[in-house]
Amino acid sequence: MVETKLYIARHGKTMFNTIGRAQGWSDTPLTELGEQGIKELGLGLRLAEIPFKAAYSSDSGRTIQTMEIILRETHNEHLPYKRDKRIREWCFGSLDGGYDGELFFGVLPRTKAFEGGKTVKDVTYPELAQSIVEVDTAGWAESWEVLSERIWAGFTAIAEEMEASGGGNAIIVSHGMTINTFLWLIDNNREKLSLDNGSISAVSFKDGKFTIEAIGDMSYRQAGQELLEK
Incomplete structure (x- = not known):
């Protein structure tokens, strides 16, 4: 084959x-x-x-x-x-269409996965997905x-x-x-x-x-x- x-x-x-x-x-x-x-x-x-x-x-x-x-x-x-x-x-839920800087450097760093000064590069994909779910006010993520x-x-x-x-x-x-x-x-x-x-x-x-x-x-x-x- x-x-x-x-x-x-x-x-x-x-x-x-x-x-x-x-x-x-x-x-x-x-x-x-x-x-x-x-x-x-x-x-x-x-x-x-x-x-x-x-x-x-x-x-x-x-x-x-x-x-x-x-x-x-x-x-x-x-x-x-x-x-x-x-x-x-x-899907970024209610943050779809928002500025990258606001999402990845403003909102997401306030979630649990980013504690201790972690950045987007430091967190795993499962952690990043959970962070997006946490901040999505529409419940779509x-x-x-x-x-x-x-x-x-x-x-x-x-x-x-x-x-x-x-x-x-x-x-x-x-x-x-x-x-x-x-x-x-x-x-x-x-x-x-x-x-x-x-x-x-x-x-x-x-x-x-x-x-x-x-x-x-x-x-x-x-x-x-x-x-x-x-």
Whole structure:
């Protein structure tokens, strides 16, 4: 059987990304620069000649817009393409759309997990999820159990579907914290890293087990940028 591999892209830079607002389940479109960055990614993936078999994204507008550009630039408009709400971004509840600084450096540091001067980098994803639940006055934020189960289920379902069809490569567009959470669930000893818009994180899947191949790889975007500059 052909190896099953997931190439997971973070969506292009959006309006909220640009002005430093937490998007979560709220949504804004890619900016002109964001679209350019994903065009670079698409061209870089085309240069790499990766034979994609299927495409998946979350149901958020920014990932759908990103995928449309990738499929166009890789000449893969014909690929089977599915949208899965399980690989959406984290929900920040009543703080969705708020400024990152207010959320991560103002509100959350007053929760129990941040006691002793801990920062966002110091707390685990389960602790961060609990902190968001604590400060969400609307009661919309997901508990760690719900959040982690939906993310894991979403990516696992994609991998199993690919494997059942004979394996191969899937291109997936998701969100920064969601991708990081998935990678952390595979290996929770790894360092938490910030993922750039248009980066690729790759995982292989065999015998029900994921293996991380790359995290936040920007080489495809760089190759596409170089091609455009020629």
